Amino acid sequence: MTDTDAAMPMPPSATALLLPHFSPSPDGVRTAGGRLVRLDPDRTAVAAKLTVETPLGDLPASPVGAERVLAGLVRSGLAIILPPPVATRRGAGVDLILSPHVDDAALSLGGTLAHQRGDGRRRIVCNIFSDQAYQSGLRAPAAALAALAKAEDELAGRILGYQSCDLGLAGARDRHRLPLARTLGWTEASVRAEARFRREIADLAARILTLVAREPAAGDVRLFAPSGIGGHLDHLLVRLAVGDLIADGALHPETTQFYEDLPYAAANMPGPAAPAGFSQALRALPPPALAAKLSALRVFRTRLRGPQVALCGRHAVLVAGETGAAERVFRHCGTGRHAATMDRHAALGSMAP
Numbered sequence: 001m002t003d004t005d006a007a008m009p010m011p012p013s014a015t016a017l018l019l020p021h022f023s024p025s026p027d028g029v030r031t032a033g034g035r036l037v038r039l040d041p042d043r044t045a046v047a048a049k050l051t052v053e054t055p056l057g058d059l060p061a062s063p064v065g066a067e068r069v070l071a072g073l074v075r076s077g078l079a080i081i082l083p084p085p086v087a088t089r090r091g092a093g094v095d096l097i098l099s100p101h102v103d104d105a106a107l108s109l110g111g112t113l114a115h116q117r118g119d120g121r122r123r124i125v126c127n128i129f130s131d132q133a134y135q136s137g138l139r140a141p142a143a144a145l146a147a148l149a150k151a152e153d154e155l156a157g158r159i160l161g162y163q164s165c166d167l168g169l170a171g172a173r174d175r176h177r178l179p180l181a182r183t184l185g186w187t188e189a190s191v192r193a194e195a196r197f198r199r200e201i202a203d204l205a206a207r208i209l210t211l212v213a214r215e216p217a218a219g220d221v222r223l224f225a226p227s228g229i230g231g232h233l234d235h236l237l238v239r240l241a242v243g244d245l246i247a248d249g250a251l252h253p254e255t256t257q258f259y260e261d262l263p264y265a266a267a268n269m270p271g272p273a274a275p276a277g278f279s280q281a282l283r284a285l286p287p288p289a290l291a292a293k294l295s296a297l298r299v300f301r302t303r304l305r306g307p308q309v310a311l312c313g314r315h316a317v318l319v320a321g322e323t324g325a326a327e328r329v330f331r332h333c334g335t336g337r338h339a340a341t342m343d344r345h346a347a348l349g350s351m352a353p
Contacts, residue, residue: 020151033139089120093220110293111285117161130166204241229271230264253332266315
């Protein structure tokens with residue numbers, strides 16, 4: 001395993017799995033794009049075993065040193081070590097994380113999710129613009145992208161301890177036929193100046209209310225949304241929809257946090273100011289939590305490259321200063337417990353963090 005992965009404590013019930021971007025071949029593995037990756041016979045044998053999730057204790061006796069061979073497959077980005085599924089506890093509360101795309105929650109809050117994994121709370125990542133037509137360097141057939149993205153999200157959720165749901169909306173590049181560069185650099189003013197975007201904000205606000213209203217009325221529900229750093233159109237639309245709900249009194253600010261958008265924040269890209277009444281807060285990440293985040297990010301091969309993952313790791317150390325590593329969120333400065341009304345006819349109940 002990589003040095004970072006070595007910091008992750010793995011219980012005896014941990015398992016190993018070949019990443020979904022690869023399939024076994026007599027001479028190694030074949031990528032989703034059809035390219036053959038040649039491996040030595042020992043690695044080929046273990047890779048073939050890992051087409052199904054395999055407990056570490058069930059690794060084949062041959063080749064000798066199968067654990068060492070597995071470590072080599074993990075280092076090469078072909079396989080992954082998975083912790084056991086996370087258990088939730090009734091009444092422990094719910095965190096609802098709005099992720100514009102399938103990797104955004106892991107990018108921006110992955111370390112925090114990993115650190116809190118197993119505390120009993122249920123964590124749901126809602127991928128909003130989840131109809132994925134974009135890929136970063138993988139060269140997979142277009143018809144395979146949706147299944148690959150879903151498999152990536154499930155593996156990341158296993159590592160970080162979240163469930164996921166998809167709204168199935170198309171991303172900005174496909175909805176509005178925008179080149180990649182034109183999806184970035186938007187501001188609140190430029191978005192609100194166009195009627196089509198105002199309609200999208202209103203539609204997203206209604207969808208977000210529906211998501212939150214699904215949770216038990218007496219539940220402890222917290223909402224996490226992107227800050228819009230980098231001005232990605234999809235991120236900013238979600239940010240503005242949540243901001244409008246807070247301004248209308250449909251969501252209470254004390255139960256809502258805005259997370260720092262990565263990797264855009266790590267690249268010092270500009271973005272909107274924090275919402276009124278919100279201020280910066282750091283979430284400290286112990287080494288195993290940061291290691292788990294980076295392990296999860298490496299799964300998103302359809303969207304992320306190695307330098308982007310490394311950039312997020314360096315940023316976590318940079319924002320923490322002398323305290324190790326951290327993630328940054330913006331939370332409301334007020335205190336106290338309040339009821340949050342989801343609409344004029346339905347009350348959510350206490351949502352205090």
